[in-house]
Amino acid sequence: MYVQPHIGGDLALLLGVAKRLTETGDVATEFLNTACDGWSELAATLDALAWDDVVASAGVDRATIDEIARRYARAQNVVFSWTMGITHHAHGVDNVQAIANLALMRGMVGRPGAGLLPIRGHSNIQGIGSVGVTPALKSAFFDALQQHFSVSLPTSPGLDTLACMEAASAGRVKLGVCLGGNLYGSNPDAAFADAALGNLELLVQLNTTLNTGHAHGLARETIVLPVLARDEEPQSTTQESMFNYVRLSDGGPRRHQGPRAETDVIASLAAAVLGHNGHADANNVIDWERMRSHDEIRQAIAHVVPGYAAIGDIGQSHEEFQIAGRTFHQPKFATPNGRAQLHAHTLPRSTVNGEELRLMTVRSEGQFNTVVYEDHDLYRGIDRRDVVLMHPDDVAARGLADDQPVVVSSTTGQMRDVRIRSFADIKPGNVLMYYPEANVLVPRTTDPKSKTPAFKGVAVTVTSDVPAVVTAG
Numbered sequence: 001m002y003v004q005p006h007i008g009g010d011l012a013l014l015l016g017v018a019k020r021l022t023e024t025g026d027v028a029t030e031f032l033n034t035a036c037d038g039w040s041e042l043a044a045t046l047d048a049l050a051w052d053d054v055v056a057s058a059g060v061d062r063a064t065i066d067e068i069a070r071r072y073a074r075a076q077n078v079v080f081s082w083t084m085g086i087t088h089h090a091h092g093v094d095n096v097q098a099i100a101n102l103a104l105m106r107g108m109v110g111r112p113g114a115g116l117l118p119i120r121g122h123s124n125i126q127g128i129g130s131v132g133v134t135p136a137l138k139s140a141f142f143d144a145l146q147q148h149f150s151v152s153l154p155t156s157p158g159l160d161t162l163a164c165m166e167a168a169s170a171g172r173v174k175l176g177v178c179l180g181g182n183l184y185g186s187n188p189d190a191a192f193a194d195a196a197l198g199n200l201e202l203l204v205q206l207n208t209t210l211n212t213g214h215a216h217g218l219a220r221e222t223i224v225l226p227v228l229a230r231d232e233e234p235q236s237t238t239q240e241s242m243f244n245y246v247r248l249s250d251g252g253p254r255r256h257q258g259p260r261a262e263t264d265v266i267a268s269l270a271a272a273v274l275g276h277n278g279h280a281d282a283n284n285v286i287d288w289e290r291m292r293s294h295d296e297i298r299q300a301i302a303h304v305v306p307g308y309a310a311i312g313d314i315g316q317s318h319e320e321f322q323i324a325g326r327t328f329h330q331p332k333f334a335t336p337n338g339r340a341q342l343h344a345h346t347l348p349r350s351t352v353n354g355e356e357l358r359l360m361t362v363r364s365e366g367q368f369n370t371v372v373y374e375d376h377d378l379y380r381g382i383d384r385r386d387v388v389l390m391h392p393d394d395v396a397a398r399g400l401a402d403d404q405p406v407v408v409s410s411t412t413g414q415m416r417d418v419r420i421r422s423f424a425d426i427k428p429g430n431v432l433m434y435y436p437e438a439n440v441l442v443p444r445t446t447d448p449k450s451k452t453p454a455f456k457g458v459a460v461t462v463t464s465d466v467p468a469v470v471t472a473g
Helices: 010-024 029-035 039-048 051-058 062-074 092-105 123-130 139-149 161-169 190-198 262-274 294-304 309-317 392-397 437-441
Strands: 079-082 115-118 175-179 202-207 221-226 237-240 245-249 357-362 387-390 405-409 414-422 430-434 456-464
Touching (some): 010 051, 092 115, 175 262, 190 437, 294 309, 387 392
Parallel strands (some): 357 430
Antiparallel strands (some): 237 245, 357 456
C-alpha cells in the first residue's frame, strides 16, 4: 500500500493512524500499562483531535487512514523504518516519537520480529553519534570520558552547527576547524552561510575530496588540508553500518604523496597547541603521541562508549560485531525506570498560504552528500539539477508549461531560470528541488528539540521568469 502525505504531513498521518487504533480498540493495553509511561496522556490527546484537522494537515483522506490502521491492527510482526524525510522538519523529533508511539501501542518493540529501524546516513554519521556527538552529551558517556582520561569536562552549554554559524556571523567565533564535510554546502540559507563563514578570521578544513566549500564561504584565511580516504589509510579503521554492525576496513595504498591520516593531523595539532611534544604530563593528561595509533583510539572507545566494548581488539580479531543494547527482545528500555516513554503531540501548523507550495529538497542517486558526481538523477529520471519538479495539475493551474524557466522564491532567497519538470509522482501542492543547490531557498528554521535544519516543508512560490511588458502611457 503506497500512501503519500503532504510534505510535512507525516505527523498528522501518524497521529491519525494512532487515533483510529484507539477508536477500534486495537491497542496492547497490558503492554502499555506495564512497559510504558504516558499512555493516558497520549490517549487523551488522540481523542481530542478533530478528524477534519487531521485529514487536512496530512493531505490523506479518512478512508485511507482507516485502512492503514486496519492493516496494522491485523499484522503480527511490524518493523518501522524511516529516513531523513522524517527528520528534516521543524517537528522531526515529534515525527520519530510518533512512529515509536505507534510501535508501542501494539507492543511492536522489545520482542523478536518487530521494532524500530532508522535508516541513517553513511558510516561517519553513524559513528559520530555513537561516540557522543549529539546535541547534549549523554551522562553515561560524559562520566566515562572523564574517568577514563582523568579530565574534568566543561559543563557550559555548547553550540550546535547552526548556532556556530550564527556566532561566526556575529563575530563571537573567530576560528573554525572542520573535520571533513562541507559546512558551506550543507547549511540552509546559502547566502547567510557564505557571509557567516566569510566573517571568520581562520577556517581550516580537513577533506578527502574537493567540494563547493573550498570555493565559497571562505574566511579571511582558509587552509585546506587534504587527508587520506578510508581505503588509503596506513592503519585499519572501523565503520558502523545502519544496522548497528561495526566492521574493520584494512585501508590500502595512497593515491597521492602528501595527504596524511586525519587522526595524525588532529594529534599533531593537539600536540602543537598543548606543548610538551604531546606526551601526557601534569598539564596535558592525554598523550596525543599515543593517540596517533588507531588501536589506541579503539581501546579508548571500548572503555568510554556504551555497547562498544568489542571494538577494543577488533584490530587483531577482525571480527564484526553488533553494538550491544540496540537489538533487544525484551520490553526493557534504556530509560531511568526501564519503561518506554510515550509522547503526546499536537498537529503542526501549515507552512503554506495561498499560492505557496511545500518544497522538499532531496539528493539524487549520482551524489554523495553535497558532492554531485553527475547531473542525471537515476531515481526520478531527471536529466538536470536546475529544475523544480511539480505535479502537472500545479503546472497547469499557474498557466506554466514543462521546461519553462521560472522563478522560485521563499522568505530567504530566490532562484531564477529554474526549469519546470512535470512530475506526476509528487503530490499536488508540493514541489521538489535538489540539495544543496536549493539551499538558498531554505530558511534557518530548526527543530527546537534536535536543532536539525528543516530542509523539508519550505513555503515557496513558483512564477514565470518572463518579465512583464511595460508600455508607455
